[in-house]
Amino acid sequence: MTEGVGFNYKVPSADKVPEIYDDAMLEMSDFFQNIAKELGEDEFIREQSIQQLREWIAKHPHIKRCRTDAPFLLRFLRAKKYSFINAAKTLESFLTARTKHRQWFNNxxxxxxxxxxxxxxxxxxxxxxxxxxxxxxxxxxxxxxxxxxxxxxxxxxxxxxxxxxxxxxxxxxxxxxxxxxxxxxxxxxxxxxxxxxxxxxxxxxxxxxxxxxxxxxxxxxxxxxxxxxxxxxxxxxxxxxxxxxxxxxxxxxxxxxxxxxxxxxxxxxxxxxxxxxxxxxxxxxxxxxxLLAMNDMEIELVDNPNDIWTNYSGRLEDGAIGSFRKLQVD
The missing domain is CATH 3.40.525.10 (CRAL-TRIO lipid binding domain)
Structure with missing residues (x-):
């Protein structure tokens, strides 16, 4: 176990629209809070961005089951420095990869x-x-x-x-x-x-x-x-x-x-x-x-020429992500 890392052992829900969203997060030291700020994070941006991703997941026609707990969504937001479009695009690709390549991403x-x-x-x-x-x-x-x-x-x-x-x-x-x-x-x-x-x-x-x-x-x-x-x-x-x-x-x-x-x-x-x-x-x-609870997440695989998974050059204005362009966080 790596010193200095806080692990959460709670098993999260994969319900894409849970009755109560899970906002529980372990605290960070000042050192890591400063890194988060460099990624464009503050309390307002963090809460707004998590809410926007939850709304996007809830309305996505092909996502069947997906975690919506705060640590999971922050993983995508921080990786993409709070660009909503890029975070949503990566999450969609992540779910597609898990569904399409189960031999590598499940169990x-x-x-x-x-x-x-x-x-x-x-x-x-x-x-x-x-x-x-x-x-x-x-x-x-x-x-x-x-x-x-x-x-x-x-x-x-x-x-x-x-x-x-x-x-x-x-x-x-x-x-x-x-x-x-x-x-x-x-x-x-x-x-x-x-x-x-x-x-x-x-x-x-x-x-x-x-x-x-x-x-x-x-x-x-x-x-x-x-x-x-x-x-x-x-x-x-x-x-x-x-x-x-x-x-x-x-x-x-x-x-x-x-x-x-x-x-x-x-x-x-x-x-x-x-x-x-x-x-x-x-x-x-x-x-x-x-880890085994990750198996519960799923997205419907569709043959869509504008889908970012099958056509990376496709316009972001098309498809589910494009409908949320107005939620982009600069």
Whole structure:
């Protein structure tokens, strides 16, 4: 469990028009309140924007079930710096992704043998403290993925599961996150387990449906065979994400860019991966009911040429989002 992060274990409702809206939020320190202000947030804007998103959800003809609790909606508003149109667009894409790609976005269950086994290997875990900018740092050891034992679905699920645990906490929805990928000794058979179309779809999801403030992506020990794939992925990413990618030729170079003490002991830090993994697994278990409740959200998939999911160049004036353009918050 990461120090400095306040987790909410309550299971939220997926009723798109509940009798009483859930406005409960954990308090933030002055440090994170100042970050929120930099995103354009104050008490009035926050309350007005949450209300506008709730009205949009209630009137959306294709959204069947969706959370409307304040922490969930703030995740989208803060990620888009309180642009209502962009927040609504991302929420619609998020729901579409969950409905269209259930194999990647549903059943985040630490009791699932495949997911539990991969977590136990220390495939991914959060680092013990927030960094100096208040961001959570996630660490992935790609070599822990065994193609003979795991399907490619499991690591994709686990990455999204990590996000669902952290992205709507007050601290991380404001300050964002950092990802570190250790690519050393990654099994080459992984390349045969994922198609080019899968890569395109996953990068589209990051570009359009990730309600997260992804601040930095660090790669270390990347074998030459994976650099071609990495370059393809980077070409598909948004320019903003590409500008936040750092490829390190050595562990020492990573140390020059990041607080060394945060890292696992095996990478020059203080706490061993086994301890960080055990703490993370306890958090996954505490969050399990909340994570499984994500399965309840759903949007009707429609064949609409102006739908932002199938036509990103479509005019925002068209469709459900366009009808709420007047609610734009500058």
């Amino acid at each position: 985040f269950d630490i009791d699932d043998p495949a997911l539990a086994d991969l977590v136990d290997t220390s495939y991914l875990f959060p680092l013990p403290r927030l960094d100096s900018k208040g961001r959570v740092v996630f660490f992935i050891c790609s070599s822990k993925f065994n193609p003979a034992k795991h399907t490619i679905i499991s690591p994709i699920q686990l990455i999204h599961m990590m996000g669902e645990i952290y992205y709507e906490t007050q601290e991380i929805s404001c300050a964002g996150c950092v990802w570190i990928f250790d690519m050393e000794k990654t099994d080459k058979r992984v390349l045969g387990m994922i198609t080019v179309q899968d890569i395109r779809t996953l990068t589209d999801l990051v570009n359009t449906a990730a309600a997260a403030r992804i601040k930095e992506l660090h790669f270390i020990n990347t074998p030459a065979v994976f650099r071609t794939i990495a370059n393809l992925i980077l070409q598909l990413m948004s320019e903003k994400i590409r500008s936040r990618v750092f490829c390190h030729p050595s562990l020492e170079d990573l140390h020059s860019k990041m607080d060394k003490s945060l890292l696992p002991k095996e990478f020059g830090g203080e706490l061993p991966m086994a301890e960080l993994t055990a703490n993370y697994k306890k958090l996954c278990r505490k969050m399990r009911p909340r």
